[in-house]
Amino acid sequence: MSSPLLNLVGQQELSPALSGRAGTNRAPVGVARQIAADNDVAAMGLWLAEYHDSPHTFRSYRKEAERLLLWSVQVRGKPVSSLTREDVIAYETFLADPPAAWCDAGLGRRGEHRRLFAGPLGERSRRQALGILAGLFNYLVRAGYLAGSPFVLQRRRARRGSRRTMERYLDRALWDDVLQALDDWPRASERECQRYERARWVLRFLYESALRVSEAAASCENDFQRVRGRWWLRTVGKGGVEGQIPLSDELMEDFARYRRFYALAPLPAESGRMPAILGIAGRSSSLTPTTIYQIVKDTFRRIADALESQDSGKASRVRRASTHWLRHTAATHQAEAGTPVHHIQQNLRHSSIGTTSIYLHAEEDARHASTTQPRPVRSVPC
Structure with missing residues (x-):
């Protein structure tokens, strides 16, 4: 089996000392091996192959594996199979401040000599990276390839508060401002109309479906x-979990408008394979998640620029927004509209209702209001 990592670091480039064949953390002879890989x-690469049916997860995990492999x-x-706890601590420090050569903006985002970092990783991104790598090492230990994982010694950081709330969303008023600013886009040329119609549909589709x-x-x-x-809408999400997403008549009217713009039948065909999101000129080939992400980011950037002169605070928040913000925004607005929490859980396909509860802001708002409301001033007799 060819390794998904070979396009960046080929086995032929690694000396025997770096290949891992004699790594100091390799499982001793006699331990039952579940995989045949010997470097x-x-x-x-075999660990990555387990995620071949989830492209988004595969790309994310491959990025972290490649970063660690090159750094090691x-x-x-x-070799990676000789890393110790001290190395893991040093790697976390490296992620917080990677050298400029690893963040060269002149390098492409794909290919053998691509850029591996856009810049230093924040605390949350570092935790995510180390969590992914901990999963990699646990897999290799269970497979009988490694003797142990240096990640198991990692200190468990205390959670800040017993209950998180989601803040990466656009409140209802700001969401309305976003849609209004989008409707103000110029549409004098065919190209401008194409950009407007695509941005209009993508934002509404991601928001209403919470995909x-x-x-x-x-x-x-x-x-x-x-x-x-x-x-x-039938969808298959993380871990191959299937879900059915309820769609409003209003969204289907938006979908019909989008399809008519490209001279398609307003209603989707039961056996049709046309993507829900088309290329800029209505091409039938599917767009990658990265392309859709960039469409959304570019749309929010243009809207933020338009809002800047009116309210710089609103503009700053919109400029930070992304595709996942639309998912959070949808869940938050559903909760504020009184949708039962177990329905929101089903819509987002969360395995735990505790995860869904981070979108329930009404309780915090009520507590704040009851605590800070003006109280009558009692007169004190002289």
């Missing part, structure tokens, strides 16, 4: 199903 690139052999001068960007990219017209007069 780090092949073993890490180029910076620490040792992850990878799910939206995979959606085709035969995923839209009408049952007892109501529209639903």
Whole structure:
């Protein structure tokens, strides 16, 4: 099996000392092996292959594996299978301040010599990276490839507060401002009309469906199903979990408008394979999650520029927004509209209702109001 990592670091480029064949953390002889891989690139590639059916997860995990592999052999001068707890601590420091050569903006985002960092990783991104790598090492230990994982010694950081709330969303008033600013886009040329219609549909589709960007990219017209007069969207999310997303008549009217613009039938065909989100000129090939993400970011950037002169605070918040903000915004607005929390859980396909509860802001707002409301001043007799 060819390794997904070979396009960046080939086995032929690694000396025997760096290949991991004799790594100091390799499982001793006699331990039952579940995989045949006998070097780090092949073993890490096999772990990645487990996620071949989830493109978004695959790309994210491959990025973290490649970063660690290059850092291990180029910076620490040792194979991944020789990394210790001290190395993991040093790697976390490296992620917080990678050298300029690793963040060269002149390098492409793809290919053998691509840029691996856009810049230093924040605390949350570092935690995510280390969590992914901990999963990699646990897999290799269970496979009988490694003797142990240096990540198991990681200190468990206390959670800040017993209950989180989601703040990466646009409140209802700001969302209305976003839609209004989008409707003010110029539409004098065919190209401007194409950009407007696509941005208009993408924002509404991601907001109403609360899909992850990878799910939206995979959606085709035969995923839209009408049952007892109501529209639903079938999707397959994380871990292959299937879901049925309720769609409003208003969104289907927006979909019909979008399809008419490209001279398609207003209603999706039951057996049709046309993507839900088309290319700029109506091409039928599917867009990648990265492309859709960039469309959304560019749309929010243009809207933020338009809002800047009116309210710099609003503009700053819109400029930070992304595809996942639309998912959070949808869930928050559903909660504020009184949608039962278990329905929101089903719409977002959360395994735990505790995850869904981070979108319930009404309780905090009520507590704030009751605490800070003006109280009558009692007169004190002289």
